[in-house]
Amino acid sequence: MSEKYFLKENMEKNVSDYDFSAFKKALKMGQNKVIKEIEDSGLKGRGGAGFPTGFKWKLASQQEADLKYFICNGDEGEPGTFKDRLLMEDSPVKVLEGIMIGAFAVGASQGYIYIRGEYAKPIKIFNKIIKEAKKEQVLGENIFGSDFSFEMKLIKGAGAYVCGDETSLINSIEGHRGISRIKPPYPIEKGLFDKPTVVNNVETLSCAAEIINQGSDTYNELGTENSRGTKLVCLSGDINEPGVYEVEFGSMTIREIIQEFGKGIKNNKELKFVIPGGISTSILSNDKIDIPYTYEDIEKAESSLGSGALIVVAKGHDLIDLMLNASRFYMDETCGTCFPCREGNRQVHHMLKKAMGKGIDHNKTELIKDIGKTIRLASRCGLGQSSLNFIGSVIDEYPNELLIGGVDNG
Ligand SMILES: Cc1cc2nc3c(=O)[nH]c(=O)nc-3n(C[C@H](O)[C@H](O)[C@H](O)COP(=O)(O)O)c2cc1C
Ligand code: SF4
Structure with a gap:
């Protein structure tokens, strides 16, 4: 069993009890060294796409702009995911420290934490933390006597899965409908209010704070060449x-x-x-x-x-029922901008609903897979592109069980 932990250090809930040693270290290191340390750690974004964090920060730091934004993505809408909630509840000050380190590294002076609306406890905690941090002058002008000034706000999501996508999230903060933007331009070039913007996941930022704290060498002792930590x-x-x-x-x-x-x-x-x-x-x-x-x-x-x-x-679940559940999620959560995602997910849901208790034949499952390919190729964002991964893979793996009604009693 794995007995090595990295994120378990410094689980603090109050700003006044926290020493911000990683952030103070970052201030001493300077922007370039902080970015280099994160690059050396090989940290990949934990929001789902696995994009290298150090590289994202480097690109953002190179943008010339009078104002940059740094956003922490706490939307956590992917069904089955609940680790960001734990971090926001159990070690919120470290999450804040990660945001501050990232903002300092890329030269952002304003930030947001976007938390899904259903997460009442993390929202309450972060409202308190931000208030406390302003009072303790951990947020504001010339933090810890440095040249770095940073302000932060909390935004409460309204329950749309698509708003976890960074460009939809940016639209949502701007007060628009939460729909994805066409990329490029990427948020690091033209993001929130058209300014360079970095979006990072809660877990990514907790890791970044610990990497600055413990050093990329310590981090690199854990994991494999391509999956560090x-x-x-x-x-x-x-x-x-x-x-x-x-x-x-x-x-x-x-x-x-x-x-x-x-x-x-x-x-x-x-x-x-x-x-x-x-x-x-x-x-x-x-x-x-x-x-x-x-x-x-x-x-x-x-x-x-x-x-x-x-x-x-x-074993023992009705496979069609499982697929129906997933398809209902995507049908409800599509933002509707791209026709294949909007209409394709609705059609798949309709076919699976009709198949409940009866089974689904090969022609129909092939049609579902075709719809999946079209959605993947012709959709703007990851929601559509991945909406039929689960359903398509169940069809590929268990074609015969679907024919006889989806129930596996084996
Ligand atoms: C439909 C959709 C939902 C997403 N939901 C989340 C989410 O809840 N939290 C998150 O951090 N990233 C989510 N992402 C990924 C973000 O767009 C973005 O890649 C991520 O916040 C970047 O942070 P990272 O590099 O630290 O992973 C989602 C992407 C898509 C397409
Ligand atoms: S792929 Fe789906 S969720 Fe994403 S922008 Fe298009 S319609 Fe909206």
């Missing part, structure tokens, strides 16, 4: 002990995470498949989960680590 895994589904577990990349297989952290499958049932990165990712069947938990191994198995939501599915 640790990852918060949200374990849910048919397991005995669901929860958030910190896993050193490469130290455990997916099956070991389920067995050792999750304490195995509920009611002694047999595992059928896992969804390794939230419902926007393809399934891995029981025979494919003896692989190390890393970005590269999961990609090799033709899925994605996504946001770290590891959903475990035991």
Whole structure:
């Protein structure tokens, strides 16, 4: 079992009790060294896309502008993901410190934390933290006697999954409808109110604060060449002990995470498949989960680590019902801008609804896969592009079970 933790240090809830040692260290290091340290750590964004954080900060720091923004993405809408909530509740000051370090590194003077509306507790905590930080002059002009000034606000999301996408989130903060923007231009060039803007996930920023605190060398002792450090895994589904577990990349297989952290499958049932990165990712069947938990191994198995939501599915579920559930989510959550995403997800939902209790034939499943390809090719944002990953992979893996009504009694 992995016994190495990285994020567990400095779990503070009050600004006045926190020493901000990582931020003070960053101020002494200067912008370029902070960016280099994050680049050297190999940290990849934990919001789902896995974009290298140091590189994003470097590009943003090179933008010439009178004003830059730094946004912490706490929307956490991917079904099965609940690790950002834990960080915002249990170590909010470290999240704040990560935001301040990132803002300092890229030269941003204004920031936001965008938290999903359903997260009442993190919203309450962050309102308090921001107020306290202003009072303690941790936010404001010339922080800790430096040249760096930074102000921050909290924005409460209104329950749309698409608003977790960075460009929709920016539209939402500007007061527009939460719909994705066409990229390029990327937010680091032209983001919030047309100014260079960095958007980073809550977990990414907690890691960044700890990397500055403990050094990229310490971070690099953990994980593999392409998956450095640790990852918060949200374990849910048919397991005995669901929860958030910190896993050193490469130290455990997916099956070991389920067995050792999750304490195995509920009611002694047999595992059928896992969804390794939230419902926007393809399934891995029981025979494919003896692989190390890393970005590269999961990609090799033709899925994605996504946001770290590891959903475990035991034998005995109605597969069509599971697919119907997923399709309802995408049908409800599409912003409607792109015709294939809007109409395709509605059509798939309709076909699956008709198939409930009866089964679905090969022609229809091929049609669903075709719709999936069209949506992937012709959609503007990741919501549409990944909306049929889960459903398409179930069709590929269990074609015969779908024919006989979707129930697997094996
Ligand atoms: C539909 C959709 C939903 C998303 N939801 C989230 C989210 O809830 N939290 C998040 O951090 N990133 C989310 N992302 C990814 C963001 O667009 C962005 O890549 C991320 O916030 C960047 O931070 P990172 O580089 O630290 O991962 C979502 C993307 C899409 C397409
Ligand atoms: S892919 Fe879907 S969610 Fe994304 S912009 Fe297009 S319609 Fe909206």
